[in-house]
Amino acid sequence: MLTNILNDINSVLAPRVCFGCNVHLNRGEKLICTICRNDLPLTDYTFNDENPVDRIFFGRINIKKASSMLFFSENGIVRELIHHLKYKNQEEVGTFLGDWYGQILKENKELLHTIDVIIPVPLHKKKLRQRGYNQVSSFAQRLAFHLNTDYSDTFLIKTANTKTQTKKGRIGRWQNIKDLYILSDPNAIKDKNILLVDDVITTGATMEICASVLAQAPNTTIYITSMAVVP
Ligand SMILES: [Zn+2]
Structure with missing residues (x-):
């Protein structure tokens, strides 16, 4: 009342x-x-059947499964939501989406008991200070809550405040970009099933780099998800 x-x-x-x-x-x-x-354009992708998000990563990085909650389009409500989340201090957008997608994903009982830790794509500390929060955190935290697993933003670290967008196949540049992300302690995530989370998957470049860094730890299995995917 x-x-x-x-x-x-x-x-x-x-x-x-x-x-x-x-x-x-x-x-x-x-x-x-x-x-x-x-x-809202829900994808209906979960971690069950092979889907177009899986196919983005085929031949690029060895991940177990990939998924996304929503389809992104340049003039749509999903773009509005993510814009407010990133630039208008509306962190609750991530909570809202994470609660929704978490409830969908936990229907997958296998996934529910598989993921050991959920890790957001990190921001550089300077960017984090500017924005005040990592725009992926609230979404990832709500997924962790619903999947009854851990959340950590301390294992994967971004070392420089630059963008990761790149064209595929440019090896020299790739090497530089790869050093953008490091593991704080490879032993801390060894043998773990990790769900890596980002806001929007476009080319998959950021996820590919982050997943390759997580794979430097021994015997990790990597799953990928995001709030939205550019179809
Ligand atoms: Zn409306």
């Missing part, structure tokens, strides 16, 4: 609007309205 009153006061002071269509949100709606929520 008190919460409702406070919410009402809050929505008068700062009316909450849908990220997708800008209508005012009703009580009980979070971040996006029910219509936009129903319109």
Whole structure:
């Protein structure tokens, strides 16, 4: 009751609007309205059948399985959500998506008892200070909660504040990029089943580099997921 009153006061002071269509949100709606929520382009990819996200990594890096929650498009609500998450201080977008996808993924009983640790693609500490949070953390933490496993952002470290986007097949550049990420302690993740998480998979370059670094630890098995994938 008190919460409702406070919410009402809050929505008068700062009316909450849908990220997708800008209508005012009703009580009980979070971040996006029910219509936009129903319109979100879920992939239906889980870690069961082979899917197009798996195929992005074929022949590039040895991962066990890959998946993504949503399809990304340049002018869509998914882009809006991720833009707000990254640049508008709306960290709860990650919580919202992580709670949703976590509930979907935990239906996969095999996965539920397989993953030992969930690791977000890291930000460089300078970028982390600027943004105040890693935009992947809240999503990854909620996945860890639903899959009943650990979350850690201390095993994989980004060493320089540069972008990782690159073209495939340029070996010299690849070597430089590979050094962008390091393991804090390879022994800490040996023998582990790791779920690596990012916001958007486009070319797969960032995931490929991070997964290759995780694979430097002995006997790791790597799974990959993201909030969205560019189809
Ligand atoms: Zn809406």
